[in-house]
Amino acid sequence: MKTPILLAITASLLITTSVSAQRRSAQKAAPRPKAAIETPLTQLPEYSLSRADMEAHLRFLASDELMGRRTGDAGNRVAARYIAEEFRRLGLKPAGDSNSYFQPINFERVKAAESATLSMGSEMLQLGKDLVVMAGGPLNQTGEVVYVGYGLTDGEDGYKGRDVKGKILIAQGGSPDAKGPREVFQASNAKRKLATEKGAAALIELYAESIPWGFINQYFSREQIALPTTDTNTQPVTHLWVNNTGNKYKQLKEPGQTITLRTSGRLRSVAPSANIAGIIEGTDPTLKNEYVVLSAHYDHIGVGKQGGSPYQPSDSIFNGARDNAFGIVSILSAAKALVQKPPKRSVLVLAFTGEEVGLLGSKYYADHPLVPLKQTIIDLDTDGAGYNDTTIISVIGLERTGARAEIEAGAKAFGLGVFAEPAPEQGLFDRSDNVSFAAKGVPAPDISPGFKDFDAAIQKYYHQAIDNPDSIDFGYLERFAKAYANIARGVANRATRPQWAAGDKYEAAGKALYGN
């Protein structure tokens, strides 16, 4: 899961909930689905999954040797290979590219700019304090700037049809209808694209938006990992933001302003990584053509400065035991149990990369599905920032995604309660990998280790270097993973496919996808 202020830019969040929800769900707990009653729990493979296996997986994935599994780094690729070979050992069918377990993604690594200055008259604006470099190559140019309004159109309120080849452009930050940080960034990307197409030398946006400059500077003075752009051959225009708080550089909009812009630009390179995919074929001649996805991300935030959180020189590795080796252990455990006794529907097990850098692995998957989304009836994503209550599991989207009965039954089977829909005002559903499926119409709850509040107990480990294997309650991991496996079985055996709650934000997308 991602850090708050950078959510707007890339990501994900966390939650709290009310006790009454728990009491309400306990009272309303639906009777156990018929299938489960038929096969006594103790005879189901998930009942005898081994804690030692789980501990071994977690201790390897969250070991110092994997250096925090940052997307595109060696430790990330070692984790990918480990998961793929575990799929092979368990007997999952390869579901990746060219009959492998891998869905390769060549991310783009964009290094932070090393230098940038903008001089006009006697003033010199400095990198960090006054400037950030968003994208583009090195530049050293003196020239008269051209003001292009918001720089979003070629019309009267933008480029006015002018030839700006080789020119330094000045644009107003944001856009006429940008409400939040997400729109500001979307508009900025659109401006960059247009300025690149027009062959400009540089684009400078005058920034004075809602996110404090400190965070903007912190974010852009770090290396970024991005999804591969379509034409990696085209070098984007050199693109900067100027800290225009209080409109202090409004003179840049006036005609006849000459400036000198010098910058190292941001070097780009390929950062190879992959999603991992394996299939367990269902037993029912009809239902086996429908797929239940079990997903979890395996990447984490890396080492030292990469992590974006404070760390001690003595321990700069962000091991990510809770986030999200815990989830990977859960999907591996479920895969092991379901291979031994396959359910009626088929199961696609997906380990995503790129979650910590913007849900990029799951977004890529949703745009390049390995099984038609129309045949994908649900995504049971599991991700978490930690737990502060080992008597429950916490489920984001429980009431919305149509599998409440199976989720409650599976949790109850291993002595766990279900804590539902924490802090709706936080919009957490839209900030984990599950949302990549939801946006396409596939019901997708996020099944998370138990927490009630994002309190000190959670913050102690969340994206911290001490989130390492020795601090894990392996007894709870065992119960959680077994419950997750049983939930997966219940959903894969149910008679009908889960439906979005009536009126849900994603119900229309569901209707469009499934046709009803």
Ligand SMILES: [Zn+2]
């Ligand atoms: Zn996570």
